[in-house]
Amino acid sequence: MSVSPSPKKELATIAIFTVAVLAMPIWLAPIGAAYPDLLQKFAIFGIFAIGFNILFGLTGYLSFGHAAFLGVGSYTAVWSFKLLTMNVLPAVIFGTVLAGLFAVLIGYVSLRRSGIYFSILTLAFAQMSYNLAYSVLTPITNGETGLQLTQQDPRIIDSMFVEAGAGLPSTTLFGLKMSGYPGFYFCAVVLIIGFWISLKIFNSPFGMKLKAIKSNQTRMGYTGFNTRPYLLVAFVISGMYAGLAGSLMAATDPLAGAERMQWTASGEVVLMTILGGVGTLIGPLLGAGVIKYFENIFSSYNENVLHQIFAALPDPLEDAVVAVTSLFVGEGWHLTLGTLFMVIVIFLPGGIVEGARRLKSLVLRPTVRKYGFKTDQPTTRS
Amino acid sequence: MTAKIILDVDDVQMRFGGLMALSDVNLQIEEGKTHAIIGPNGAGKSTLLNVCVGRLQPSRGTVMFEGEILTGKTPYEINQVGVARVFQTPEIFPELNLLENVMVPALAKRDGSFKFNAFRNVMREADIRDEAEHVLEDLGLQEQRTHIAGSLSRGDKRRLELAMCLVQHPRLLLLDEPTAGMSRADTNRTIEILKRIKERGMTKVIIEHDMHVVFSLADKISVLAQGKIIAEGAPDDVRGNPKVQEAYLGGAHL
Numbered sequence: 152m153s154v155s156p157s158p159k160k161e162l163a164t165i166a167i168f169t170v171a172v173l174a175m176p177i178w179l180a181p182i183g184a185a186y187p188d189l190l191q192k193f194a195i196f197g198i199f200a201i202g203f204n205i206l207f208g209l210t211g212y213l214s215f216g217h218a219a220f221l222g223v224g225s226y227t228a229v230w231s232f233k234l235l236t237m238n239v240l241p242a243v244i245f246g247t248v249l250a251g252l253f254a255v256l257i258g259y260v261s262l263r264r265s266g267i268y269f270s271i272l273t274l275a276f277a278q279m280s281y282n283l284a285y286s287v288l289t290p291i292t293n294g295e296t297g298l299q300l301t302q303q304d305p306r307i308i309d310s311m312f313v314e315a316g317a318g319l320p321s322t323t324l325f326g327l328k329m330s331g332y333p334g335f336y337f338c339a340v341v342l343i344i345g346f347w348i349s350l351k352i353f354n355s356p357f358g359m360k361l362k363a364i365k366s367n368q369t370r371m372g373y374t375g376f377n378t379r380p381y382l383l384v385a386f387v388i389s390g391m392y393a394g395l396a397g398s399l400m401a402a403t404d405p406l407a408g409a410e411r412m413q414w415t416a417s418g419e420v421v422l423m424t425i426l427g428g429v430g431t432l433i434g435p436l437l438g439a440g441v442i443k444y445f446e447n448i449f450s451s452y453n454e455n456v457l458h459q460i461f462a463a464l465p466d467p468l469e470d471a472v473v474a475v476t477s478l479f480v481g482e483g484w485h486l487t488l489g490t491l492f493m494v495i496v497i498f499l500p501g502g503i504v505e506g507a508r509r510l511k512s513l514v515l516r517p518t519v520r521k522y523g524f525k526t527d528q529p530t531t532r533s
Numbered sequence: 534m535t536a537k538i539i540l541d542v543d544d545v546q547m548r549f550g551g552l553m554a555l556s557d558v559n560l561q562i563e564e565g566k567t568h569a570i571i572g573p574n575g576a577g578k579s580t581l582l583n584v585c586v587g588r589l590q591p592s593r594g595t596v597m598f599e600g601e602i603l604t605g606k607t608p609y610e611i612n613q614v615g616v617a618r619v620f621q622t623p624e625i626f627p628e629l630n631l632l633e634n635v636m637v638p639a640l641a642k643r644d645g646s647f648k649f650n651a652f653r654n655v656m657r658e659a660d661i662r663d664e665a666e667h668v669l670e671d672l673g674l675q676e677q678r679t680h681i682a683g684s685l686s687r688g689d690k691r692r693l694e695l696a697m698c699l700v701q702h703p704r705l706l707l708l709d710e711p712t713a714g715m716s717r718a719d720t721n722r723t724i725e726i727l728k729r730i731k732e733r734g735m736t737k738v739i740i741e742h743d744m745h746v747v748f749s750l751a752d753k754i755s756v757l758a759q760g761k762i763i764a765e766g767a768p769d770d771v772r773g774n775p776k777v778q779e780a781y782l783g784g785a786h787l
């Protein structure tokens with residue numbers, strides 16, 4: 152891709168993307184990933200990562216506190232379910248908006264610094280939010296138990312239309328229950344909209360200016376741009392994506408806990424983005440998918456499963472192999488993730504997208520490799 | 534007949550700890566002229582430009598541009614009133630391609646210091662694109678317009694930075710050694726370009742070590758040595774000034 156894709160190409164991209172996302176239950180079936188819970192996770196974390204990439208990928212500012220916005224989105228959504236209605240639409244809107252307001256505050260302060268100091272500031276804010284959720288803010292967050300629905304919730308809007316039933320109500324979209332596939336398709340539609348907005352930003356003058364800030368912020372100043380508001384807008388947009396993702400988590404499963412704001416959650420989205428390819432459109436989404444998929448597989452393995460897998464080996468060898476591999480599965484899945492991450496960062500700094508590009512050029516230009524020509528192709532930014 | 538003064542540096546002093554990089558510098562730049570500042574290494578030439586564009590705040594004194602005080606303004610505000618600068622070490626956007634490098638400053642000129650235009654495709658910015666292409670063509674860089682700026686040679690980077698400034702049609706252009714690191718041919722080409730700009734009436738301040746460049750372009754020369762202006766005048770006067778020859782080249786002839 153040279154400068155940036157034309158509006159026509161943009162339309163084609165979004166069309167292909169829409170089909171691919173909506174057809175996920177079909178093409179993910181062969182690898183055993185086609186069930187609603189996991190598909191929802193793909194979509195939700197995809198949104199989180201896409202938004203994160205608008206800040207990190209375009210401006211180069213690495214936030215280590217984006218989980219705070221995820222948490223704000225979740226809590227807000229659950230409160231919307233408790234106070235107003237079980238309809239997910241207002242919950243998602245409130246969650247996104249409130250996370251945005253919160254991002255204005257944190258962004259305004261954190262963006263006074265750049266580089267590592269910016270990262271530390273965002274991390275500090277997120278950890279502060281996490282601790283507050285457990286302590287002072289217990290009336291809002293319900294502390295360690297987490298915020299849940301109860302029978303006593305007022306649900307003002309719902310109660311005007313229907314009598315409260317016996318059990319806890321479930322989340323709906325105008326009557327359609329948000330569990331199983333409908334829940335996934337709701338998240339999928341939001342993901343498509345989120346991707347479309349991100350695509351628009353990437354190809355806009357605004358996006359180009361953000362890339363220029365990443366490339367040389369000093370030059371931007373002498374070029375007549377006030378970089379601070381640009382960064383703040385990017386920060387707030389990405390915070391809103393995080394809030395949106397958080398509220399979708401609550402929409403598919405109406406509870407919210409403070410652990411959603413922990414630094415590990417902030418770190419996870421960084422891993423997703425880097426694994427997929429920082430600053431590329433589709434990379435963060437792929438990263439999110441890969442991590443959630445492997446998490447799902449590896450964390451479900453235990454020693455029994457491993458013994459079955461390696462049953463063919465002679466017993467002493469089997470025990471040894473299982474002893475080693477069991478470190479990497481179940482609770483130890485993070486060890487796998489860490490290893491995978493290190494391998495990617497060292498051997499493929501551009502992530503999965505870079506890997507795909509290299510593979511493509513190997514396949515498409517075999518002669519170049521055979522004769523060892525240095526290609527004089529202009530290197531362009533994608 | 535007195536020409537209009539576009540930039541007025543008034544009693545500027547710049548101190549770095551114990552070092553007096555600029556002491557009581559007074560400088561008037563006339564509109565439409567090319568004003569060269571020469572002087573030995575470490576004389577304070579770049580520091581003077583830094584004070585003009587807001588990178589440094591002077592310890593004392595003020596800089597006025599068309600009757601407006603620049604001192605205390607931020608770099609982006611100074612650029613927005615019409616002052617552009619080419620740096621001694623090229624400041625470009627190394628990860629963007631040449632076209633983007635030039636479109637960004639063109640956007641700054643059109644949209645001001647902030648505009649949230651996130652839902653318009655850049656390809657639809659035909660005016661901005663045309664302008665950028667035009668300037669690249671003017672500077673002989675159009676063939677490389679899809680190349681990544683970081684991959685250019687040092688001389689080409691300089692020319693790109695010049696393009697980034699020219700696309701903004703600044704009222705005042707400050708050039709810090711625009712031909713350093715260029716081949717003879719490229720230097721001559723840059724001289725031609727700068728001469729052409731002059732015909733359009735753009736005021737320029739140029740810092741240069743290459744006397745061939747200075748004498749081809751300058752209407753007036755100021756000589757800076759150890760933070761002081763030691764001589765000023767028409768090129769021929771300065772060339773013959775013994776004080777200058779002593780300070781600048783330790784007695785050698787210019």
Ligand SMILES: Nc1ncnc2c1ncn2[C@@H]1O[C@H](COP(=O)(O)OP(=O)(O)OP(=O)(O)O)[C@@H](O)[C@H]1O
Nearest residue numbers: 549552554572573574575576577578579580581621
């Ligand atoms: N930010 C700074 N902090 C401290 N000292 C500085 C700073 N900038 C410049 N100096 C010092 O001020 C003096 C003047 O430097 P300046 O860069 O203005 O010289 P110059 O005339 O541009 O030289 P050259 O021809 O080598 O580019 C030098 O002694 C330099 O070391």
Ligand SMILES: [Mg+2]
Nearest residue numbers: 578579580621
């Ligand atoms: Mg200098």
